[in-house]
Each structure stands twice: as C-alpha cells, then as structure tokens.
Amino acid sequence: MGLDAFGHDPFWLVIIKILAVFVFLIVSTILMIWFERRVVGRMQHRPGPNRYGPFGLLQSVADALKLALKEDIMPTLADKAVYFIAPIISIMCAFTAWAVIPFGPEVSIFGVRSPLQITDVPVAVLVVLACSGLGVYGIVLGGWASGSTYPLLGALRSAAQVISYEVALGLSIVAVFMLSGSMSTSEIVMSQGENPPIQLSLLGMELNFNVPGWYAILLLPSFIIFMISMVGETNRAPFDLPEAESELVGGFHTEYSSLKFAMFFLAEYINMFTVSAMCVTLFLGGWRAPWPISIWGEANTGWWPILWFLGKVWVFMFVFVWLRGTMPRLRYDQFMRLGWKVLIPLNLVWILVVAGVRVSTQQENGTTKTLVIGGVVLLAGAVILFYPRRKQYVEPATADLGLGGFPVPPLDLKVPPSPRTKKIEATREKASVGTDSKTDTTGEEG
C-alpha cells in the first residue's frame, strides 16, 4: 500500500468516510470534555459531573445544547465582519487536518477495497502543519475583532506562543522524514513496520543490530520535543497562557458567546485530537498494534487497527488531562525561554546527529571520519550554547520595615484618580473658574 492506493474511491465512499470522520470528531470532543472533567475531578478528590446519564456521560451533551440556546452577543466595539468570520476559520482548519490522518490499512467497505483514511497526498504532514498554522488566524482575528483588552492580549500571547512552538514542532519532524523518506502519513506508518538491519562500523568494530520499528524508540529526543511542543501548540496547561483565567479572564474568546464560543471550543479540542493523532502517526507506529498484541498475526489487518489507533490517541488525551491536573502554569518568560532557547537549538543539533549517523551508515569507512567531524561540531555548538554569561550582581532587595517591624505601604502614595472623578473635578473647576471671574469683575467695579 502506498500513495497509489488513494484517489480511486467512488464519490459515495468519499462522502461516507468524511461523514464518519466528522461524527467521530464531534462525538470524541463531547466525550473528551466529559472525560477531562471526570479525571480532573478525581485528581482533585471530587466526583466531577455525575448527574446526567450513567457516570454523567450526558453532561457534555446537555452543556452543548444549553450553549446553543444562549444569547448570541455582538459587542458594540467589535469589528462585525471579522468577529463573525474568526470562529469559522478556526473550525475550517481544525477539521481539514483530519483528511490525511490514517486510521487503518486497506479494508473492504461495501465491496470496495479502500484504505481507512480519507485521502493521502505526498505532502500530508505539511497539510496538517498548514492547518495548525492557519488556525492561529482564527484566534488572532477573534481576539482583535472583539474590541476589548483581555481578548487582544490573549490573542497576541496565543499567536506568539503558537508560532514559537510551531518552529520546535516542525523541526522535530525532520528526523522522521529523514528515516522514512516520505512526507505522506500512510507511508510513514508503513515504514515504521519494517525492521531494517543497520550495520555500523565504529572504529573498526562491526555492529549489527535490528532497529525497532517505531520512531519514538529510534528518535526518542524528537519524540520528547514533539510531545512538549504539541502541548504548547494547543494552548493547554501548563502552557495555557493565552487563556490564563487568573490574568486574562478567558483569553481571546472572552467576548464570544453561544455557538460562536462553541466553535472555538470545538476547534480547540479537535486540535488536541489532531496533534495526538499526528504524534501517534509519526512516532508510535500509527494504527500498528503495540508490541504484545502485534505477535498475533492478524492484529494489523482488517478493522482491528482502528482500535489500536484510538487507544493510542486516548493515551495522549489522558496525558493532556494529567498535565492539566498536576502542573502549575508557566510564567510567560519561562515559557518563551523553553521554546526558543532550549527546544530549537536542541532540535537542530539532534537533526545534525541523526543526519551524521545516517550518512555514516551509507559510506564505507566513513564512520570514524564523520564521527570525529560531528563530535567537533557538537562540541563547538555546546561551547557556544553554554558559554557562561557574565551576570550582573544585583543587590538583594531589603524588605521595607515600616511601623514597628510591619511592612506598610508608603504613606505619601499617589493614587491615580479614576476617569470619573477627573471628569467631575473638571466640571467643578470650570464652574468655579466662571464664578471666580465674576467675583473678580465685581471686585474691580467696586
């Protein structure tokens, strides 16, 4: 199965697949909201939603219906057209990414042999990256068009955050492309099933070993970087600075209500599923069965792979909830430092290491030479990176011990007057000026 298997589906099958994915995404989102509230509840020693349906399963359905029946507010200061378009952009990008996610191998659907994937293109991974990149427009435009301060700040933070972590995310995939030699998702999954023996000649010794199929094992640093940056990319805790409730109320969607808000919410959860599915596809063998199950010969055929795929995706969804339940939010400067100063240089060095090893396995007697060159480059990079920077010594601030050892605010503190008092004072002054001039003139006359 390769790229040739795609693009031959009859139109009715295309529609069936698309509707199936559509329903899958909406049902998963509803399930995920319930799952998240239950698990976070358990982590905080409270039951979570448990009233509607068994285990509170229908809670999210009730919430969604209630949201649809709420008043749709259009703020007076909003830029009407952009305010209207922003949630549509978010949803468009969130759904489109799922066109290239592989759910399973070729099966027979109503007598037609077809892969369990809507479609695949030679640049499938780029399509997903483009969708996540364009999705930022929905957030930025929504925040900007609200004509309010909190959404604008949330949107700016979100844009800076998503683009920063997109660089790390994009760089972490490069090593996968190098090993699979393809950007199509189905081919990346296929290449993780093979176990090509690798021969390394290290300083005269011959090493023969079998490479495990999954790239998460083979490219562990890439996998870890991808996992960190996918949390940053989806604005989730501990990287949920654009929606920091304690600082920004709700972030970019503060002014949104009713179904417009629901669209943003849906897009956010679908994006979580998208990055999880991408992580599974790129690093965890996609729909391939995990190790103990894969011994069973038919694990990777028929409809079974959907089960393995969904299982892996839900493991990541649990990780998202787990992070939210246990980690405090980062400060913005810490967060940007992690993205720009740790993940990106680490990524670049790792790509060079992988490339060096790969090129050395192809060449005869080239290993030692490449290793030496690579070592020198690595050392130089490390020296530049970790060169101790002279830090200015800052006097530790002493606490202001005011009255009787208790810290008190400065007694001559000037509080800026509120706009309203300013207005009142201005009118008062005007009135007094008027009377003053009157008395003056009378005085002169007298």
Next chain:
Amino acid sequence: MSLSQWVPLVVLFTLATLFALFSVTIAPYIGPRRYNKAKLEAYECGIEPTPTPPGGSRFPVKFYLTAMLFIIFDIEIVFLYPWAVAFDSLGMFGFVEMLLFIVTVFVAYTYVWRRGGLDWD
C-alpha cells in the same frame, strides 16, 4: 500522484466551512435577545472598559520581533523538509551542505540570543 487525491480534502474543507457557517449564522436566531447596554460593552470584570483607539490599542514590539524570528526559522524548516525526504539519495554532499546552512543560521541565532532578542521581561 494525481490531483484526485486532493478531492476528498477539498470536500471535507467545504463541509467543515458549511457546518461552521451554519452554526454561527443560526446562533442569533435560536437564542433569546434581551437588550442591555452594559452587556454589549467590552468585558473588564465590571469596571468601565478602557477606552481603546479604533483599530486596536498598541502592544509590545516584542511580539513583532517574535514573528520575524519565526519567519526566519520557518524558512529554515522549509529548506530542511525536502532535504530530509531526499536525504538518502543526496548522501555525503547533502549532509555537508546542510551542515554549512545550519551553522550559518546558528551564527545568526547566537547573535540574536546574545543581543537579548530572545529575552522576555
């Protein structure tokens, strides 16, 4: 490789757009409408909204710098992707070329770092 592989993607895109357009359009009609002046004002936790000039207020230039840096690195990624896919056929030549390229970008990167372009306060 053919254009017909892109057709399902376009169909999904259209369907998603229609779904979002439908939801956003019907929202004002199925919900109640109770006019309240305060409700339509910008939300700022109950205090009077800060007056903002039309077209949005000013924001720190840091965000602009981040966007510029993003473009530089994104272009680097654009160069890296085709190189990574064709890596096996390029061999040693490709490796050395990319090494030079990454080192060049790294020099610029260190410059930005040392000048404090990556620091937030």
